[in-house]
Amino acid sequence: MRTTTTLRMSLISLKRNPTRTMLTMLGIIIGIAAVITMMEIGNGSKTSIRNSIEKMGANSVMVMPGSMRPPGGARVGAGNAVSLIPADADAIGSECPSVGAYSPVVRGNGIHVVFGNVDWEPGNIYGIAPAYLDIRAWSIAEGRAFTNAEVDANARVCLVGSTIVKEVFGGMSPLGCELRIGEVTFEVVGVLNSKGANMMGMDEDDCVFTPWTTLRMRVTGLKYGSASNTSSTIADSPGSKFAISGLALYPEPDSRITRDHLFYSKHTQLNQIIFSAVSVEKIPDATREVSQLLRKRHRLKVDQEDDFRVFNSSDFMNMLNQTSTLMTNLLLGVALLSLLVGGVGIMNIMLVSVTERTREIGLRMAVGARSRDILKQFLIESVVLCLSGGIIGILLGHGMSLLIEKVARWPIGSSPEAVVAAVLVSASVGILFGFYPAWKASKLDPIEALRYE
Numbered sequence: 001m002r003t004t005t006t007l008r009m010s011l012i013s014l015k016r017n018p019t020r021t022m023l024t025m026l027g028i029i030i031g032i033a034a035v036i037t038m039m040e041i042g043n044g045s046k047t048s049i050r051n052s053i054e055k056m057g058a059n060s061v062m063v064m065p066g067s068m069r070p071p072g073g074a075r076v077g078a079g080n081a082v083s084l085i086p087a088d089a090d091a092i093g094s095e096c097p098s099v100g101a102y103s104p105v106v107r108g109n110g111i112h113v114v115f116g117n118v119d120w121e122p123g124n125i126y127g128i129a130p131a132y133l134d135i136r137a138w139s140i141a142e143g144r145a146f147t148n149a150e151v152d153a154n155a156r157v158c159l160v161g162s163t164i165v166k167e168v169f170g171g172m173s174p175l176g177c178e179l180r181i182g183e184v185t186f187e188v189v190g191v192l193n194s195k196g197a198n199m200m201g202m203d204e205d206d207c208v209f210t211p212w213t214t215l216r217m218r219v220t221g222l223k224y225g226s227a228s229n230t231s232s233t234i235a236d237s238p239g240s241k242f243a244i245s246g247l248a249l250y251p252e253p254d255s256r257i258t259r260d261h262l263f264y265s266k267h268t269q270l271n272q273i274i275f276s277a278v279s280v281e282k283i284p285d286a287t288r289e290v291s292q293l294l295r296k297r298h299r300l301k302v303d304q305e306d307d308f309r310v311f312n313s314s315d316f317m318n319m320l321n322q323t324s325t326l327m328t329n330l331l332l333g334v335a336l337l338s339l340l341v342g343g344v345g346i347m348n349i350m351l352v353s354v355t356e357r358t359r360e361i362g363l364r365m366a367v368g369a370r371s372r373d374i375l376k377q378f379l380i381e382s383v384v385l386c387l388s389g390g391i392i393g394i395l396l397g398h399g400m401s402l403l404i405e406k407v408a409r410w411p412i413g414s415s416p417e418a419v420v421a422a423v424l425v426s427a428s429v430g431i432l433f434g435f436y437p438a439w440k441a442s443k444l445d446p447i448e449a450l451r452y453e
Contacts, residue, residue: 125209
């Protein structure tokens with residue numbers, strides 16, 4: 001019997017009971033739809049991670065205070081340096097040949113900004129040096145960036161993101177306007193180009209940048225000049241690029257200053273140091289040089305943990321990719337389990353179909369159909385069921401992905417490989433789970449089959 005004839009007969013058999021046919025395909029439809037959705041969401045996550053890393057700066061590296069030790073608090077070294085300080089940033093820039101630009105970073109948490117009658121809490125208020133913008137590949141859309149001279153002078157100038165322009169200034173140009181940050185008034189000198197959301201979905205444009213010295217001294221720390229009582233007992237940090245003339249706010253640590261000293265902890269600790277390697281290829285060298293330098297500066301012994309953490313863009317990408325891949329694989333496992341259940345369902349229905357059509361099988365054999373013709377017909381029915389379910393599942397899965405993208409604003413990425421795999425898996429499930437019912441039908445005795453009631 002020709003394959004086309006067998007295929008036509010299989011389709012006729014499936015059309016006899018459309019409700020059963022659709023219910024039989026349901027397991028395959030759900031399984032394939034889940035596979036397609038998970039693959040497209042996983043691809044979208046990886047693309048989002050890659051884009052976010054590029055926004056961070058392809059060769060940027062961050063140094064954070066505290067060790068990697070789990071709960072119990074971040075430890076500090078046995079030496080006098082208890083955290084990251086401006087002198088550490090200076091040393092990184094001057095003593096690490098693989099390091100290009102660098103910037104201290106301080107954060108202002110929970111601080112509101114006010115303009116007119118608008119009160120707003122930005123997602124990020126950072127105190128930085130001008131090099132931060134180059135490291136992050138963050139350009140100015142309007143106005144200018146502040147200068148190193150303004151950092152040294154603790155100038156009350158700031159840059160704002162596009163979200164701040166929209167929410168605080170009502171979309172008008174903020175250049176020259178006075179923006180109150182906490183209790184201190186700043187002049188807006190520049191507007192940052194939009195970067196959009198980062199890999200965690202947070203709006204990077206909801207930000208305000210000031211000179212780090214100004215944010216630390218005027219906003220988050222003591223008021224300007226309030227350190228006068230301390231300046232006579234603590235020496236200035238020698239040779240620091242970011243030293244504050246006339247104020248001993250950032251001294252080199254020595255035996256006279258303890259880690260519990262309130263003034264020291266408020267005015268010398270940095271929340272972060274960010275730097276760029278001279279090239280992407282030099283990131284491992286830069287990371288190693290910085291780690292060795294900070295261990296030396298913090299006087300850590302060989303058997304002691306680092307009291308800092310170094311993260312580069314590759315580390316972030318690998319960590320997030322591993323997490324994304326793990327979650328995708330777990331969800332794929334659930335989807336494949338659904339496919340397995342669907343395959344078992346198809347085998348059960350095909351066995352029922354063989355039983356119901358026993359007399360038909362016997363009659364066909366009696367008029368000349370061979371066992372292989374019967375085997376082929378039932379196998380084709382099973383494969384057609386699975387392929388039809390697979391195609392519907394592919395369309396449904398892609399539709400679900402588009403819905404998730406629109407409603408949850410979660411990025412998706414099309415996956416041609418997943419579509420091809422879904423078709424192949426559907427056909428394989430049809431062959432695997434349809435073979436036994438088809439074989440059982442082909443082995444029926446024609447005489448016994450004709451006697452079946």
